[in-house]
Amino acid sequence: MARLTINGKAVNVDVDPNTPLLWVIREQVGLTGTKYGCGVAQCGACTVHMNGEALRSCAMPVSAAEGKKITTIEGLANKGLLTKVQKAWIEHDVPQCGYCQSGMIMAVSALLKEKPKPTDADIDAAITNICRCGTFQQVREAIHAAAKA
Amino acid sequence: MKIATPKITRRQFIINSAAVGGGLALGLRLPYGGPTVVRAADGSPEIGAWVVIRPDETVVVRIARSEMGQGSLTGLAQMVAEELECDWKRVTTEYPTPATNVARKRVWGDYGTGGSRGIRTSENYVRKGGAAARMMLVQAAADQWKVPVSECSAANGVVTHGPSKKKLSYGKLAEAAAKLDVPKDIPLKDPKDWKIIGKPLKRLDTADKVTGKQMYSADMKLPGMLSAAIKGAPVFGAKVVSFDQSKISAMKGVKKVMVVRNTAVAVVADTWWQAKTALDALPIVWEEGPNNKVSSESIAKMLDEGLSAEQAFVHNQNGDSKAALASAAKKIEAVYTYPYQNHACMEPMNATALYTADRCQVWTGTQNGEAALAATAEASGLPVDKCDVHKMLLGGGFGRKGMSDYVTQAVVIAKEMPGTPVKLLWSREEDMAQGRYHPVMHAKLTAGLDNAGNISGMHIRLSGQSILAAVRPEALDKGKDPFAFQGFWPTGEHSLEYTIPNLLIDHAMRNTHVPPGFWRGVNINQNAIFLECFIDELAQAAGQDPLAFRRKMMDKHPKSLAVLNAVAEKGGWGKPLAAGRHLGLAHFRSFGSYVAACAEISVKDGNKVKIHKIVAATDTGYAVNPAQIERQISGSFVYGLSAVFDQECTVKDGKIEQTNFHDYNSMRIAQMPKVESIVMPSGGFWGGVGEPTICVAAPAVLNAFARATGKRIRSFPLKNHGITLV
Numbered sequence: 058m059a060r061l062t063i064n065g066k067a068v069n070v071d072v073d074p075n076t077p078l079l080w081v082i083r084e085q086v087g088l089t090g091t092k093y094g095c096g097v098a099q100c101g102a103c104t105v106h107m108n109g110e111a112l113r114s115c116a117m118p119v120s121a122a123e124g125k126k127i128t129t130i131e132g133l134a135n136k137g138l139l140t141k142v143q144k145a146w147i148e149h150d151v152p153q154c155g156y157c158q159s160g161m162i163m164a165v166s167a168l169l170k171e172k173p174k175p176t177d178a179d180i181d182a183a184i185t186n187i188c189r190c191g192t193f194q195q196v197r198e199a200i201h202a203a204a205k206a
Numbered sequence: 207m208k209i210a211t212p213k214i215t216r217r218q219f220i221i222n223s224a225a226v227g228g229g230l231a232l233g234l235r236l237p238y239g240g241p242t243v244v245r246a247a248d249g250s251p252e253i254g255a256w257v258v259i260r261p262d263e264t265v266v267v268r269i270a271r272s273e274m275g276q277g278s279l280t281g282l283a284q285m286v287a288e289e290l291e292c293d294w295k296r297v298t299t300e301y302p303t304p305a306t307n308v309a310r311k312r313v314w315g316d317y318g319t320g321g322s323r324g325i326r327t328s329e330n331y332v333r334k335g336g337a338a339a340r341m342m343l344v345q346a347a348a349d350q351w352k353v354p355v356s357e358c359s360a361a362n363g364v365v366t367h368g369p370s371k372k373k374l375s376y377g378k379l380a381e382a383a384a385k386l387d388v389p390k391d392i393p394l395k396d397p398k399d400w401k402i403i404g405k406p407l408k409r410l411d412t413a414d415k416v417t418g419k420q421m422y423s424a425d426m427k428l429p430g431m432l433s434a435a436i437k438g439a440p441v442f443g444a445k446v447v448s449f450d451q452s453k454i455s456a457m458k459g460v461k462k463v464m465v466v467r468n469t470a471v472a473v474v475a476d477t478w479w480q481a482k483t484a485l486d487a488l489p490i491v492w493e494e495g496p497n498n499k500v501s502s503e504s505i506a507k508m509l510d511e512g513l514s515a516e517q518a519f520v521h522n523q524n525g526d527s528k529a530a531l532a533s534a535a536k537k538i539e540a541v542y543t544y545p546y547q548n549h550a551c552m553e554p555m556n557a558t559a560l561y562t563a564d565r566c567q568v569w570t571g572t573q574n575g576e577a578a579l580a581a582t583a584e585a586s587g588l589p590v591d592k593c594d595v596h597k598m599l600l601g602g603g604f605g606r607k608g609m610s611d612y613v614t615q616a617v618v619i620a621k622e623m624p625g626t627p628v629k630l631l632w633s634r635e636e637d638m639a640q641g642r643y644h645p646v647m648h649a650k651l652t653a654g655l656d657n658a659g660n661i662s663g664m665h666i667r668l669s670g671q672s673i674l675a676a677v678r679p680e681a682l683d684k685g686k687d688p689f690a691f692q693g694f695w696p697t698g699e700h701s702l703e704y705t706i707p708n709l710l711i712d713h714a715m716r717n718t719h720v721p722p723g724f725w726r727g728v729n730i731n732q733n734a735i736f737l738e739c740f741i742d743e744l745a746q747a748a749g750q751d752p753l754a755f756r757r758k759m760m761d762k763h764p765k766s767l768a769v770l771n772a773v774a775e776k777g778g779w780g781k782p783l784a785a786g787r788h789l790g791l792a793h794f795r796s797f798g799s800y801v802a803a804c805a806e807i808s809v810k811d812g813n814k815v816k817i818h819k820i821v822a823a824t825d826t827g828y829a830v831n832p833a834q835i836e837r838q839i840s841g842s843f844v845y846g847l848s849a850v851f852d853q854e855c856t857v858k859d860g861k862i863e864q865t866n867f868h869d870y871n872s873m874r875i876a877q878m879p880k881v882e883s884i885v886m887p888s889g890g891f892w893g894g895v896g897e898p899t900i901c902v903a904a905p906a907v908l909n910a911f912a913r914a915t916g917k918r919i920r921s922f923p924l925k926n927h928g929i930t931l932v
């Protein structure tokens with residue numbers, strides 16, 4: 058049994074403690090906005106926040122998440138009110154297939170918390186998510202727009 | 207696009223199953239609304255097959271092609287809305303299921319979404335679909351007012367009677383319009399009158415992608431659903447001999463272990479993580495056969511032999527290349543090679559299937575709904591009218607999801623567990639091992655130059671694998687694969703855009719046991735590198751400027767010349783550059799469109815490439831949504847540059863060696879050049895968008911690299927030469 062706090066709610070899940078947090082979020086908790094892309098911390102599709110920091114949930118056993126505050130893409134907006142990152146994503150029409158974008162948005166949101174006005178170099182260093190559709194140009198524009206908003 | 211997460215009981219789910227997947231048209235003929243009215247699942251009337259109008263004025267546009275990120279869904283809706291004269295803000299979309307299409311005699315046409323065809327090969331009938339609905343709505347208003355239809359006009363979802371200024375909205379007219387016959391003679395607007403086509407409108411399908419709400423088929427949930435993980439034979443063509451189930455049967459959640467079509471083993475469990483963990487622990491014995499001796503080296507040897515083989519399929523020929531080369535003042539020869547590559551869609555292959563004795567349903571992201579339906583029928587053993595496929599948004603496709611192998615597997619597994627929905631999801635490792643790979647190709651290019659530095663003759667010999675021979679042998683032309691020659695055709699949508707005398711382009715087909723597939727751009731990726739890099743080599747040998755050298759051969763190719771000139775001008779060709787900067791050019795024609803790129807790079811330490819800027823131009827004839835075209839252009843550089851710098855699938859002991867993104871890398875934002883797009887539609891034709899640009903990425907950068915370093919690289923990816931993109 059693992060006790061988790063996900064998007065402000067306490068959840069208890071009966072699962073092998075070695076199960077990656079990603080799969081607990083998707084399969085036991087049922088929140089599928091967090092995606093599987095590689096399972097080996099390469100692509101960032103599974104990015105969530107743990108105590109406010111971006112984390113690749115596919116490579117972390119659920120046992121390590123106990124007692125920590127987990128936020129997923131579903132928990133980003135507050136009562137349906139989108140964050141400025143989400144709004145910038147819509148405004149700049151960033152997603153193509155969209156599959157990587159939950160992770161991308163979570164990574165960017167964590168970056169903006171730490172560096173509210175990131176430079177291009179800050180973005181290059183912090184955002185290492187893979188996007189096979191190739192939305193990077195729009196991602197960069199939207200990050201700067203969100204920083205200004 | 208709404209794809210519902212079915213939040214219903216299992217019983218309802220089976221009864222209503224045709225409707226699950228979101229407001230899909232059932233073709234129901236309900237007692238109200240007259241005998242000829244066809245209704246959507248929510249009861250709203252269909253005004254012709256392409257348009258449903260709800261009482262609240264929402265316009266539902268039917269979309270047959272698949273959306274996988276390329277934006278066709280929005281473009282197709284724009285085309286219907288243009289002719290429909292509706293309010294764009296009220297437009298939404300839905301996918302009619304492939305089985306509904308079959309049942310209705312393919313009223314929505316072709317579902318295949320590949321070859322950059324989404325817009326260009328359906329534009330006529332979807333625009334007519336919108337126009338027909340408008341004509342029916344206007345007719346309904348005229349009938350109600352008892353005035354001549356010629357006195358009525360439609361705009362913004364409202365029909366107005368000119369003389370009396372009476373108005374009726376589409377929502378109010380829909381019931382009456384739905385009872386009318388669909389007109390036969392449907393005139394379309396003159397392109398100069400377009401108001402929605404050609405506008406850089408936002409995509410219709412963004413909102414749910416930023417909140418996690420968007421459902422992909424990997425996210426499918428159904429009551430009582432189990433999950434499956436699968437391992438296909440690592441050596442292509444190998445067979446399962448046995449597996450030791452006792453090693454995993456005690457593992458938590460494991461429900462079933464089974465052989466799938468003799469070529470794969472699947473584990474079904476309560477959750478996917480349990481299934482995958484058990485599968486990883488399952489000892490499997492394979493009968494590998496002779497293919498386990500094949501390696502990248504043995505394949506390369508076979509392809510090299512083809513470079514000088516007597517027999518080859520000829521696809522473009524004029525004059526006497528042999529004689530011209532023999533008598534040339536100067537002869538230049540170069541051999542290029544191109545590797546296997548995997549699509550690596552962000553969302554791995556997956557499908558959910560539910561089989562019962564008399565029905566089989568599948569939920570999946572597919573580029574070819576009808577092929578997926580056929581696969582469902584074949585694997586379930588049920589007739590097509592007892593099967594259906596609920597298409598969901600794809601987390602990338604790039605050609606890979608035009609194949610239905612994963613659908614077949616899901617149905618085979620579900621058939622073993624009647625009444626239980628099973629979601630099959632591939633791991634990334636499975637995706638890398640079981641690709642339908644970009645084929646390998648080698649090329650020997652030989653050209654003669656005369657004393658004035660003009661090309662006097664040329665021979666391009668391709669040697670390598672044919673996709674069609676493997677996946678659609680019936681499409682071969684007396685054994686020849688015309689698609690191997692994309693960009694080299696004498697005429698047509700993949701035509702060679704130079705006038706070259708004494709030309710011969712031929713292909714020694716050398717197939718291997720590695721399954722090839724259509725990979726975004728398909729054969730233009732290597733063909734553009736071969737030709738456009740070689741042209742730069744020739745310009746250098748002739749001591750001429752690469753742009754001027756190209757222009758000499760392009761008099762008869764004004765559209766290609768126009769895109770080339772556009773990138774050269776905006777890219778600063780011939781103008782002074784910042785210190786250490788170098789430019790490279792490339793252009794190519796494919797899928798009916800004309801594209802060009804000018805890359806500006808610098809190189810540090812001889813091997814660290816920084817791409818500062820790429821100017822890219824495309825002439826697609828008509829440009830339905832320039833904003834989405836720009837996104838396809840900048841995205842194409844990510845796909846194309848990832849491929850040329852980093853991506854190669856190597857073969858050892860008959861298997862693919864790469865297993866995940868750590869050894870099959872994809873570029874990141876730090877490496878992304880600034881892309882300046884020039885969308886320059888010249889009108890009069892419909893060219894593709896999703897693929898053409900990808901092929902100019904590599905040669906533009908390679909040509910710039912050669913100018914920067916004096917080094918001409920002829921085998922790929924560049925990482926094998928220690929060259930990295932920074």
Ligand code: FES
Nearest residue numbers: 094095096101115
């Ligand atoms: S799925 Fe976690 S980083 Fe790729």
Ligand code: FES
Nearest residue numbers: 154155157188190
């Ligand atoms: S939007 Fe498709 S992978 Fe990023």
